[in-house]
Amino acid sequence: MLLGVCMSLYYFHSFNFTNSILFFIAMLLFNMAVDMMDNYNDYNHAIDTQGYKRKTNIIGREHISPRLVLGLLVSFSVIAALIGLYLVSQVGLPLLWMGIFCFAMGILYSSGPFPMNGLPVGELVSGFTMGFMIMLISVYINIYPNFAWTWINLGKIWMVALPCELWISNLMLANNICDAQEDEDNHRHTIIHFIGQRGGLIAFVIKNVLAFLMIITAVLLHLAPWTMLLTLVIIPFVVKQTKKLIHQQVKLKTFPCAVKILLVGSLVQVVTYAIGI
Known part of the structure:
Protein backbone atom coordinates (compact mmCIF):
# COMPACT_ATOMS: atom_id res chain seq x y z
CA MET A 1 0.00 0.00 0.00
CA LEU A 2 2.83 2.40 0.92
CA LEU A 3 4.73 1.40 -2.21
CA GLY A 4 1.65 2.47 -4.19
CA VAL A 5 1.69 5.84 -2.43
CA CYS A 6 5.40 6.23 -3.27
CA MET A 7 4.85 5.42 -6.94
CA SER A 8 1.86 7.78 -7.09
CA LEU A 9 4.06 10.60 -5.80
CA TYR A 10 7.23 9.85 -7.75
CA PHE A 15 -1.37 11.94 -3.82
CA ASN A 16 -4.68 11.86 -1.93
CA PHE A 17 -4.19 11.73 1.84
CA THR A 18 -7.83 11.01 2.79
CA ASN A 19 -8.25 8.18 0.30
CA SER A 20 -4.96 6.61 1.40
CA ILE A 21 -5.87 6.66 5.11
CA LEU A 22 -9.32 5.18 4.48
CA PHE A 23 -7.92 2.49 2.23
CA PHE A 24 -5.24 1.64 4.79
CA ILE A 25 -7.89 1.12 7.51
CA ALA A 26 -10.14 -0.98 5.27
CA MET A 27 -7.21 -3.05 3.98
CA LEU A 28 -5.85 -3.70 7.48
CA LEU A 29 -9.26 -4.72 8.87
CA PHE A 30 -9.96 -7.13 6.03
CA ASN A 31 -6.45 -8.57 6.15
CA MET A 32 -6.98 -9.37 9.85
CA ALA A 33 -10.42 -10.80 9.02
CA VAL A 34 -8.89 -13.13 6.40
CA ASP A 35 -6.27 -14.33 8.89
CA MET A 36 -8.99 -15.03 11.45
CA MET A 37 -11.09 -16.76 8.81
CA ASP A 38 -8.11 -18.92 7.88
CA ASN A 39 -7.64 -20.10 11.47
CA TYR A 40 -11.39 -20.46 12.03
CA ASN A 41 -11.94 -22.65 8.96
CA ASP A 42 -8.82 -24.74 9.60
CA TYR A 43 -10.04 -25.31 13.16
CA ASN A 44 -13.51 -26.40 12.08
CA HIS A 45 -12.36 -28.59 9.18
CA ALA A 46 -9.36 -30.21 10.87
CA ILE A 47 -9.22 -34.00 10.49
CA ASP A 48 -6.41 -34.32 13.02
CA THR A 49 -8.52 -33.28 16.03
CA GLN A 50 -6.06 -34.40 18.70
CA GLY A 51 -2.90 -32.86 17.30
CA TYR A 52 -3.65 -29.95 14.96
CA LYS A 53 -7.03 -28.84 16.34
CA ARG A 54 -6.08 -28.85 20.01
CA LYS A 55 -2.35 -28.13 19.99
CA THR A 56 -1.43 -26.30 16.75
CA ASN A 57 -4.36 -24.12 15.71
CA ILE A 58 -4.40 -20.98 17.84
CA ILE A 59 -8.14 -21.24 18.58
CA GLY A 60 -7.77 -24.63 20.22
CA ARG A 61 -4.33 -24.02 21.63
CA GLU A 62 -5.29 -20.77 23.40
CA HIS A 63 -8.89 -21.84 24.14
CA ILE A 64 -10.41 -18.94 22.20
CA SER A 65 -14.15 -18.98 21.63
CA PRO A 66 -14.91 -19.82 17.95
CA ARG A 67 -18.03 -17.63 18.21
CA LEU A 68 -15.86 -14.67 19.26
CA VAL A 69 -13.55 -15.25 16.29
CA LEU A 70 -16.52 -15.48 13.92
CA GLY A 71 -18.04 -12.29 15.33
CA LEU A 72 -14.78 -10.38 14.96
CA LEU A 73 -14.07 -11.50 11.42
CA VAL A 74 -17.62 -10.62 10.28
CA SER A 75 -17.45 -7.22 11.99
CA PHE A 76 -14.06 -6.39 10.51
CA SER A 77 -15.21 -7.47 7.03
CA VAL A 78 -18.39 -5.38 7.18
CA ILE A 79 -16.54 -2.23 8.33
CA ALA A 80 -13.91 -2.73 5.60
CA ALA A 81 -16.65 -3.17 2.98
CA LEU A 82 -18.48 -0.01 4.09
CA ILE A 83 -15.27 2.04 3.90
CA PHE A 103 -12.73 -9.76 -1.06
CA ALA A 104 -13.51 -12.89 -3.09
CA MET A 105 -9.89 -14.04 -2.98
CA GLY A 106 -9.74 -13.34 0.76
CA ILE A 107 -12.88 -15.38 1.45
CA LEU A 108 -12.10 -18.23 -0.96
CA TYR A 109 -8.56 -18.41 0.41
CA SER A 110 -9.75 -20.54 3.33
CA SER A 111 -13.49 -21.05 2.71
CA GLY A 112 -15.68 -23.18 0.51
CA PRO A 113 -15.38 -26.85 -0.51
CA PHE A 114 -11.93 -26.25 -2.07
CA PRO A 115 -10.15 -23.48 -0.13
CA MET A 116 -7.19 -22.03 -2.02
CA ASN A 117 -4.80 -22.39 0.91
CA GLY A 118 -5.12 -26.14 0.47
CA LEU A 119 -4.63 -26.07 -3.31
CA PRO A 120 -1.51 -25.65 -5.47
CA VAL A 121 -2.64 -22.12 -6.47
CA GLY A 122 -2.42 -20.61 -2.98
CA GLU A 123 0.97 -18.96 -3.52
CA THR A 150 -3.66 0.67 -20.29
CA TRP A 151 -1.56 -2.49 -20.32
CA ILE A 152 1.56 -0.31 -20.22
CA ASN A 153 0.43 1.41 -17.01
CA LEU A 154 -0.55 -1.90 -15.42
CA GLY A 155 2.80 -3.37 -16.43
CA LYS A 156 4.70 -0.50 -14.84
CA ILE A 157 2.85 -0.90 -11.55
CA TRP A 158 3.32 -4.68 -11.68
CA MET A 159 7.08 -4.31 -12.12
CA VAL A 160 7.42 -2.18 -8.99
CA ALA A 161 5.04 -4.46 -7.06
CA LEU A 162 6.65 -7.74 -8.15
CA PRO A 163 9.32 -7.99 -5.39
CA CYS A 164 6.61 -7.75 -2.71
CA GLU A 165 4.41 -10.14 -4.70
CA LEU A 166 7.22 -12.71 -4.82
CA TRP A 167 8.09 -12.32 -1.12
CA ILE A 168 4.42 -12.69 -0.11
CA SER A 169 4.17 -15.77 -2.31
CA ASN A 170 7.33 -17.13 -0.68
CA LEU A 171 5.78 -16.63 2.76
CA MET A 172 3.01 -19.09 1.94
CA LEU A 173 5.46 -21.36 0.12
CA ALA A 174 7.67 -21.57 3.23
CA ASN A 175 4.60 -22.26 5.34
CA ASN A 176 3.61 -25.13 3.05
CA ILE A 177 7.17 -26.48 2.96
CA CYS A 178 7.26 -26.63 6.76
CA ASP A 179 3.71 -28.03 7.01
CA ALA A 180 4.19 -30.69 4.33
CA GLN A 181 3.41 -33.72 6.50
CA ARG A 198 13.08 -29.87 -2.58
CA GLY A 199 11.15 -28.35 -5.49
CA GLY A 200 9.59 -25.84 -3.08
CA LEU A 201 13.00 -24.79 -1.77
CA ILE A 202 14.32 -24.30 -5.32
CA ALA A 203 11.29 -22.13 -6.14
CA PHE A 204 11.87 -20.15 -2.92
CA VAL A 205 15.44 -19.33 -3.99
CA ILE A 206 14.47 -18.45 -7.58
CA LYS A 207 11.76 -16.03 -6.44
CA ASN A 208 14.19 -14.25 -4.10
CA VAL A 209 16.60 -13.78 -7.01
CA LEU A 210 13.81 -12.49 -9.27
CA ALA A 211 12.71 -10.01 -6.60
CA PHE A 212 16.11 -8.28 -6.61
CA LEU A 213 16.35 -8.39 -10.41
CA MET A 214 12.98 -6.60 -10.65
CA ILE A 215 14.15 -3.89 -8.24
CA ILE A 216 17.10 -3.22 -10.57
CA THR A 217 14.80 -3.29 -13.62
CA ALA A 218 12.33 -0.81 -12.08
CA VAL A 219 15.14 1.67 -11.44
CA LEU A 220 16.63 1.22 -14.93
CA LEU A 221 13.19 1.94 -16.44
CA HIS A 222 12.88 5.07 -14.24
CA LEU A 223 9.79 3.69 -12.47
CA ALA A 224 11.56 4.23 -9.14
CA PRO A 225 14.39 6.50 -7.95
CA TRP A 226 17.97 5.22 -7.95
CA THR A 227 17.89 5.12 -4.14
CA MET A 228 15.75 1.98 -4.32
CA LEU A 229 18.91 0.18 -5.44
CA LEU A 230 19.99 0.49 -1.81
CA THR A 231 17.58 -2.39 -1.17
CA LEU A 232 20.31 -4.62 -2.59
CA VAL A 233 22.27 -4.19 0.67
CA ILE A 234 19.91 -6.72 2.29
CA ILE A 235 20.98 -9.49 -0.12
CA PRO A 236 23.37 -11.04 2.48
CA PHE A 237 20.52 -11.04 5.03
CA VAL A 238 18.15 -12.76 2.56
CA VAL A 239 20.84 -15.32 1.66
CA LYS A 240 21.40 -16.09 5.36
CA GLN A 241 17.68 -16.58 6.06
CA THR A 242 17.26 -18.70 2.93
CA LYS A 243 20.14 -20.97 3.94
CA LYS A 244 18.49 -21.54 7.32
CA LEU A 245 15.27 -22.66 5.63
CA ILE A 246 17.15 -24.92 3.21
CA HIS A 247 19.06 -26.50 6.10
CA GLN A 248 15.97 -27.22 8.19
CA GLN A 249 12.24 -27.07 7.42
CA VAL A 250 10.68 -26.76 10.89
CA LYS A 251 7.68 -24.46 11.39
CA LEU A 252 8.65 -22.87 14.69
CA LYS A 253 12.36 -22.58 13.86
CA THR A 254 12.70 -21.73 10.17
CA PHE A 255 9.30 -20.55 8.86
CA PRO A 256 10.06 -17.15 10.50
CA CYS A 257 12.92 -16.83 7.98
CA ALA A 258 10.35 -16.15 5.24
CA VAL A 259 8.53 -13.69 7.52
CA LYS A 260 11.78 -11.80 8.13
CA ILE A 261 12.60 -11.68 4.41
CA LEU A 262 9.15 -10.28 3.59
CA LEU A 263 9.21 -7.76 6.44
CA VAL A 264 12.76 -6.50 5.86
CA GLY A 265 12.56 -6.66 2.06
CA SER A 266 9.28 -4.80 1.66
CA LEU A 267 10.13 -2.27 4.39
CA VAL A 268 13.55 -1.43 2.94
CA GLN A 269 12.08 -1.19 -0.57
CA VAL A 270 9.50 1.36 0.61
CA VAL A 271 12.00 3.35 2.70
CA THR A 272 14.60 3.54 -0.08
CA TYR A 273 11.88 4.54 -2.57
CA ALA A 274 10.65 7.24 -0.17
CA ILE A 275 14.19 8.56 0.37
CA GLY A 276 14.43 9.05 -3.39
CA ILE A 277 11.25 11.10 -3.38
Missing part, protein backbone atom coordinates in the same frame (compact mmCIF):
# COMPACT_ATOMS: atom_id res chain seq x y z
CA TYR A 11 6.01 8.58 -11.11
CA PHE A 12 2.44 9.88 -11.41
CA HIS A 13 2.93 13.10 -9.37
CA SER A 14 -0.31 12.75 -7.38
CA GLY A 84 -14.62 0.51 0.48
CA LEU A 85 -18.09 1.47 -0.76
CA TYR A 86 -17.54 5.03 0.39
CA LEU A 87 -14.28 5.13 -1.56
CA VAL A 88 -16.11 3.75 -4.61
CA SER A 89 -18.49 6.72 -4.38
CA GLN A 90 -15.43 9.00 -4.51
CA VAL A 91 -13.31 7.37 -7.22
CA GLY A 92 -15.69 5.31 -9.36
CA LEU A 93 -16.69 1.75 -10.22
CA PRO A 94 -13.24 0.35 -11.12
CA LEU A 95 -12.49 0.30 -7.39
CA LEU A 96 -15.68 -1.72 -6.81
CA TRP A 97 -14.58 -4.48 -9.20
CA MET A 98 -11.06 -4.53 -7.75
CA GLY A 99 -12.50 -4.62 -4.23
CA ILE A 100 -14.89 -7.46 -5.09
CA PHE A 101 -11.97 -9.44 -6.52
CA CYS A 102 -9.85 -8.89 -3.38
CA LEU A 124 -0.09 -17.42 -6.84
CA VAL A 125 -3.38 -16.07 -5.47
CA SER A 126 -1.98 -14.63 -2.23
CA GLY A 127 1.03 -13.05 -3.94
CA PHE A 128 -1.01 -11.52 -6.77
CA THR A 129 -3.82 -10.22 -4.56
CA MET A 130 -1.73 -8.80 -1.71
CA GLY A 131 1.37 -7.91 -3.71
CA PHE A 132 -0.09 -6.47 -6.91
CA MET A 133 -3.80 -5.71 -6.41
CA ILE A 134 -3.30 -3.76 -3.18
CA MET A 135 -0.61 -1.63 -4.84
CA LEU A 136 -2.80 -1.15 -7.94
CA ILE A 137 -5.70 0.06 -5.78
CA SER A 138 -3.34 2.32 -3.84
CA VAL A 139 -2.10 3.96 -7.05
CA TYR A 140 -5.61 4.20 -8.51
CA ILE A 141 -7.18 5.99 -5.51
CA ASN A 142 -4.24 8.42 -5.35
CA ILE A 143 -4.16 9.51 -8.99
CA TYR A 144 -7.90 9.31 -9.83
CA PRO A 145 -9.32 10.71 -12.15
CA ASN A 146 -6.07 10.75 -14.16
CA PHE A 147 -5.48 6.99 -14.07
CA ALA A 148 -5.23 5.47 -17.56
CA TRP A 149 -6.32 1.84 -17.85
CA GLU A 182 0.70 -31.97 8.50
CA ASP A 183 -1.04 -30.92 5.26
CA GLU A 184 -0.92 -34.48 3.96
CA ASP A 185 -2.47 -35.72 7.22
CA ASN A 186 -5.31 -33.19 6.80
CA HIS A 187 -5.76 -34.00 3.06
CA ARG A 188 -4.55 -30.55 1.93
CA HIS A 189 -2.86 -30.78 -1.46
CA THR A 190 -0.70 -27.65 -1.64
CA ILE A 191 1.95 -27.08 -4.30
CA ILE A 192 4.40 -29.08 -2.14
CA HIS A 193 2.24 -32.18 -2.64
CA PHE A 194 3.12 -32.00 -6.35
CA ILE A 195 6.70 -30.65 -6.44
CA GLY A 196 7.98 -31.88 -3.08
CA GLN A 197 9.93 -29.99 -0.42
